Amino acid sequence: MELKISRVTKQFSAKIAVDKVSLQMQPGVYGLLGANGAGKTTLLRMICGVLSPDSGEISLDRFSVKEEEYRNCLGYLPQEFGYYPNFTAWDFMMYMAALKGIPRNKAKVRIEKLLEAVNLKGSEKKKIAVFSGGMKQRLGIAQALLNNPKLLVLDEPTAGLDPKERVKFRNMISRLGQDRIVILSTHIVSDIEYIADEILLMKEGTILQKGSLPDILEPIQGKVWECKVNPAWETQILEQYAVVNMREGAEGAFLRVVGEQRPSADAVSVEAALEDLYLYYFKGEGGE
Ligand SMILES: Nc1ncnc2c1ncn2[C@@H]1O[C@H](COP(=O)(O)OP(=O)(O)OP(=O)(O)O)[C@@H](O)[C@H]1O
Ligand SMILES: [Mg+2]
Structure with missing residues (x-):
């Protein structure tokens, strides 16, 4: 199974939201990481066929994104998902199943399992209106899985989840990625690290970089430093280095920076993490 994206472009008036992006994906988990406005949602909407590219092509094996066979393989959780507040979780799932053409009896069994998997068992008779943000998000994930999709696209699926739910979610995604293509967008590094x-x-x-975690960290490996702040060279360091973290310790402030040269004699070289790379590329932009 392969998802093939070839030179896909989308422009909104003067703004080029997605610029000649090409990607090939096989079963596994793909984390699309970028600041606000990077073009994540636009790219995902094109992958899901809800937005047509200005140019370029998208296909899953031999089916183009415009074909019904492609749609049948797809599960999608949009960033802004329209829930029906007066529906119960159960009725909502039955409704979504009907839209996807899943027979009622089959749907019931599947919904039972999915609500269990997203930890909503016991809340199925509650109206969505009384759900918390995290509960709604979990329901959104469950509906995306109704047709057991080979291609699962989740746009900021962890928004509104608390730390405990995030861990559960990550485990679930890892499992799902074993035999299907899972693409999720986020600006929270720890969700995909x-x-x-x-x-x-x-x-x-554009896609600045792609690869496994060790691969994409390679360019900054050996260039991440932690050092004590010395007011004498503070301005200089801020000019020459990407400062990824600053924390106050008992002996004063510590900086974590990315740069070619050891910033000071007492600076310690530390192992690079995805957050360093992210902040290095997105200095001063949105994100967490
Ligand atoms: N329907 C639209 N009409 C006009 N401009 C749009 C439209 N959709 C997106 N854009 C613009 O395209 C760019 C990319 O937006 P997009 O929503 O894809 O970013 P994103 O990476 O998903 O951001 P976020 O993290 O905030 O969700 C932004 O500059 C946005 O303003
Ligand atoms: Mg978005």
């Missing part, structure tokens, strides 16, 4: 087989770093409509 350990579960993505491949990380796609997106900035201004």
Whole structure:
């Protein structure tokens, strides 16, 4: 199974939201990481066929994104998902199943399992209106899985999940990625750092870097430093280095920076993490 994206472009008036992006994906978990406005949602909407590219092509094996066979393989959780507040979780799932053409009896069995998997067992008779943000998000994930999709696209699926739910979610995604293509977007590094087989770093409509975590960290390995702040060279360091973290310790402030040269004699070289790379590329931009 292969998802093939060839030179896909989308422009909104003067803004090129996605700029000639080409990607090939096989079963596994793909983490699309980028700041606000990077073009993540636009790219995912094109992959899901809800937005047509201005140019370029998208196909899953031999089916183009416009074909019904492609749609049948797809599960999608949009970033802004329209829930029906007066529906119960159960009725909502039955409704979504009907839209996907799943027979009622089959749907019931499947919904039972899915609600269990997303930890909503016991809340199925509650109206969505009384759900918390995290519960709604989990219901959104469950509906995306109704047709057991080979291609699962989740746009910021962890928004609104608390730390405990995030861990559960990550485990679930890892499992799902074993035999299907899972693409999830986020601007939260820790959501994908350990579960993505491949990380796609997106900035201004293009994929800046892609690869496994060790691969994409390679360029900054040996260039991440931790050092004590010395007021004498503070301005200089801010000019020459990407400062990825600053924390106050008992002996004063510590900086974590990325740069070619050892910033000071007492600076310690530390192992690079995805957050360093992200902040290095997205200095001063949105994100967490
Ligand atoms: N329907 C639209 N009409 C006009 N401009 C749009 C439209 N959709 C997206 N854009 C613009 O395209 C760019 C990319 O937006 P997109 O929503 O794809 O980014 P994103 O990476 O998903 O951001 P976020 O992290 O905030 O969700 C932005 O500059 C946005 O303003
Ligand atoms: Mg988005």
